Amino acid sequence: xxxxxxxxxxxxxxxxxxxxxxxxxLARRRVTAVNLLSSPGSGKTALLELVLRRARExxxxxxxxxxxxxxxxxxxxxxxSGAPVRQVLTGGLCHLESAQVxxxxxxxxxxxxxxxxxxxxxxxxxxxxxxxxxxxxxxLMSVTEGEDKPLKYPTAFGAAHLxxxxxxxxxxxxxxxDAAFTTAVERVNPGVEILRTSxxxxxxxxxxxxxxxxVAGGVAxxxxxxxxxxxxxxxxDHGPAxxxxxxxxxxxxxxxxxxxxxx
Amino acid sequence: xxxLSIAAAVVESAEDVxxxxxxxxxxxxxxxxxxxxxxxxxALRFSFSLVAEGTxxxxxxxxxxxxxxxxxxxxxxxxxxxxxxxALWCPHCDTAAAELLTGRELELAEVRMAGSP
Ligand SMILES: Nc1nc2c(ncn2[C@@H]2O[C@H](COP(=O)(O)OP(=O)(O)OP(=O)(O)O)[C@@H](O)[C@H]2O)c(=O)[nH]1
Ligand SMILES: [Mg+2]
Ligand SMILES: [Zn+2]
Numbered sequence: 001x002x003x004x005x006x007x008x009x010x011x012x013x014x015x016x017x018x019x020x021x022x023x024x025x026l027a028r029r030r031v032t033a034v035n036l037l038s039s040p041g042s043g044k045t046a047l048l049e050l051v052l053r054r055a056r057e058x059x060x061x062x063x064x065x066x067x068x069x070x071x072x073x074x075x076x077x078x079x080x081s082g083a084p085v086r087q088v089l090t091g092g093l094c095h096l097e098s099a100q101v102x103x104x105x106x107x108x109x110x111x112x113x114x115x116x117x118x119x120x121x122x123x124x125x126x127x128x129x130x131x132x133x134x135x136x137x138x139x140l141m142s143v144t145e146g147e148d149k150p151l152k153y154p155t156a157f158g159a160a161h162l163x164x165x166x167x168x169x170x171x172x173x174x175x176x177x178d179a180a181f182t183t184a185v186e187r188v189n190p191g192v193e194i195l196r197t198s199x200x201x202x203x204x205x206x207x208x209x210x211x212x213x214x215v216a217g218g219v220a221x222x223x224x225x226x227x228x229x230x231x232x233x234x235x236x237d238h239g240p241a242x243x244x245x246x247x248x249x250x251x252x253x254x255x256x257x258x259x260x261x262x263x
Numbered sequence: 264x265x266x267l268s269i270a271a272a273v274v275e276s277a278e279d280v281x282x283x284x285x286x287x288x289x290x291x292x293x294x295x296x297x298x299x300x301x302x303x304x305x306a307l308r309f310s311f312s313l314v315a316e317g318t319x320x321x322x323x324x325x326x327x328x329x330x331x332x333x334x335x336x337x338x339x340x341x342x343x344x345x346x347x348x349x350a351l352w353c354p355h356c357d358t359a360a361a362e363l364l365t366g367r368e369l370e371l372a373e374v375r376m377a378g379s380p
Contacts, residue, residue: 002290003376005280011272011294011369094265126265128301129369151348155301158349187350190359225334225351225363226299 015130016228018098022133025105026116032216033101033116035134037156039149040122042142043166045074046199047208048117052081054205060213061112065104066119067096074119084110095126098133114216124153131228136215138208142167147180150188158188158226162195162211169198189224269302269369270310277374278319286376291324293375297368298332299349324375332366 010016026033036044048064055062066074067088075087086108088100101118109116118134120127139160141149144167150157157163163185171178185194195211197204215221277292296302304327311325332345338358345351351360 003284003286005284005374005376007276007280007371007374009276009371011269011276011371013276014272093268095268097268125301126268129265129269148348154349155299158299158351187348187352190351225360226367228367 012129012131015098018102019131019133022098022102022105023135025102026133026135029109029111029113031105031109031113031116032136032212033118033132033134034136034138034212035127035132036117036119036138036140037124037127037160038122038140038142038166039124039145042122042140042145043197043199044119044122044140045077047140047164047166047197047205048119049078049081050199050202050205051117051209051212052078052083052085054209055115056082058209060114060209061110062115062117063109063113064117064119065101067100067121069094069121078119084108084113090121094121094123095130096120096132097130101132115212124149124156128153128155128159136161136212136221137227138162138164140164140166143171143176144174147177148184150181150184154188155226157185159224159228160189160192161215161221161224161227162208163189163192164204164208165194165196167198167200168196168203169200189226192222192224266302266306266310267314270307270314273311273371274314274318274320276371277323280374281319281376284376287319288377289320289323289374290377291326291375292320292371293326293328293373295328295330295368295370295372297330297366298347299345299363299366300369302369304329328372330365330368333364334360334366335362335364337361 038044052062052064063084064078065086065088066078067090068074069090069092072087075085078085086104118132137160139156195204195208277289281289296304308325315321315323333342334345334351335342336353336358337360338353338356341353341355343354
C-alpha cells in the first residue's frame with residue numbers, strides 16, 4: 001500500500017506567495033517596480049544608468065537594485081546617476097528571488113520612491129521563472145545577439161510587458177536584421193511594444209522612461225500571453241494553495257513496502 | 264542552472280506534504296512541466312537526485328509529465344498546438360492567440376509516500 005496525495009501546487013509557490021506580498025507592499029508605498037531581464041552584456045547597466053539620470057532630471061524619485069553573481073561594479077556605475085543603488089550579490093545563484101528583493105525593500109528603499117528598477121542577473125532562462133513583485137517586466141537584447149533569440153528564449157520574451165533592443169548604434173555595423181527580429185518577437189508575444197535604444201546616442205532613453213512612468217501613473221501594461229497568471233492582471237495574486245490537498249490510498253501493486261527507485 | 268533551485272523547492276514541498284501526513288519517507292513525486300515553463304526536464308532530473316540525497320526524498324522516483332503548449336485563437340476560437348519554436352498565431356486564420364491554455368505549468372502534482380512507520 002502506498003499513500004498518494006494529489007497536491008497540485010506550483011513548485012515555486014513559496015516565491016509566488018512572497019512576490020504577491022511584495023507586490024502589495026510596493027503598491028502600499030506607491031512604488032512601481034521594473035524587472036530587467038537579458039543575457040549577460042546586453043547593456044542593462046549602461047541603459048539603466050542613463051534612465052536613472054534622466055528620471056532624476058525629470059524630477060522623479062528613482063532607485064535601483066542590481067544583481068550579480070559577484071562584484072559591485074554595476075552598482076558603482078549606476079550610482080554615478082546620483083540615484084540610491086544597492087548591489088545584491090547572489091553568491092552563485094543564477095537569478096533573483098522575491099525574498100532577496102523584499103529584504104532590501106524593508107531595510108533600505110528610501111521613501112518616497114516612485115520607480116524601482118531591478119537589474120536581474122544576466123541570464124535569459126532562470127530569472128524568467130521568478131516573479132519579483134514587479135509591475136513591469138522588460139526583456140532586453142542587443143543587436144549583436146542574433147535575431148532569432150526570442151524564439152530560443154520564448155519564456156523570457158513571451159512574458160515581457162515591453163521588449164527593448166539595445167546598442168542600435170552598431171546595428172548597421174553588425175548587419176542586424178530588424179525585420180527578422182520583429183517577426184520573432186511578434187511570434188512569441190503578439191502585440192508587445194519594441195523600443196530601440198542606444199546608450200551611446202541616448203536613443204530611446206526618454207521613451208523607455210515615458211512607458212514606465214505611464215504604468216506608474218495607472219496605464220495598464222501590455223498583457224503578454226506567456227506571463228504567469230499572477231503577472232497577467234493586477235489584484236489576482238494567489239498565495240500558496242495549501243488547502244487543496246486531496247489524499248487517497250491506492251495500491252500501486254508493489255506490496256507493502258514500496259521499493260524506492262532512483263530518478 | 265535554476266533547475267537546482269527548482270529541485271530544492273520540489274524537495275521542500277514534498278517533505279512538507281510527507282510531514283503533514285505523518286510519513287517520513289517519500290517514494291516518489293510527479294511533476295507537471297509545461298513546454299514553455301523554461302525548465303529542462305533532463306537537467307531537473309539530474310538536479311533532483313543530487314538535492315534529494317539525505318532528505319526524505321532520498322532515492323525517490325521522479326515522474327515528469329510534460330504538458331504541451333496549447334493556445335486559443337482570438338479570431339476563430341480554434342485550439343491549437345503552439346509548437347516549437349513557439350508561434351502564438353492561429354494556423355487556421357493567422358490571428359494572434361487570445362489565451363495560452365496550457366504550457367506554463369511548473370507543478371508538484373502528486374506525492375507518493377512510503378507506508379507509515
Ligand atoms: N555600442 C554600444 N555598446 C554598448 C551599449 N550599451 C552597452 N554597451 C557595451 O556593452 C558592454 C556590456 O554592457 P553592460 O551595460 O555592462 O551590460 P549588462 O547587460 O549590464 O551586463 P551584465 O550585468 O554583466 O549582464 C559594455 O562594454 C558596454 O560599454 C550601447 O548602447 N552601444
Ligand atoms: Mg549589468
Ligand atoms: Zn483562428
